[in-house]
Amino acid sequence: MNLFFKSMIAIVIVGSSFAFTSIQNEGLEVTYGVSADNPSSIELRLNKDFSVNYQDFSNPKQKIKVQGTYTLKNRKVQLTSQDASPSFHDKWKFSEEGTKASSRKGLAFYTLSKK
Structure with a gap:
C-alpha cells in the first residue's frame, strides 16, 4: 500500500512538471532593419x-542574401542558412521590448530597429 501511494505521488509530480513546460510551436512575424536613408540596406525578417x-x-562587393530557418530561445535567435552562404551575422539578441535586434560578428556590431 505504501509503495502504491509513493508511485501515485511520483506520477502526479512528473505530470505536473510537464503541465508547466512551454512549447514554442509558432515563431515571430517581425522585420528589423536600418533606417530608409541608410545605404547599407540591412534587413532581418523572421516569419511565423x-x-x-x-x-x-x-559591402557592395560582397552582398549577402540568406534564406533559411531560425531557432528562438528566450530573446535570442540562431539563424541557419539553407545554402553555403558567406559568413554572416547568425546570432541575434532582442531588446526587452522587442524594438531592437543586436548582433556581433568579430568586430562588426549591428543594431537593427523594428520596422
Missing part, C-alpha cells in the same frame, strides 16, 4: 513558420 530572410548590402 520559423523561416528567415536576411540581407546585408553594406
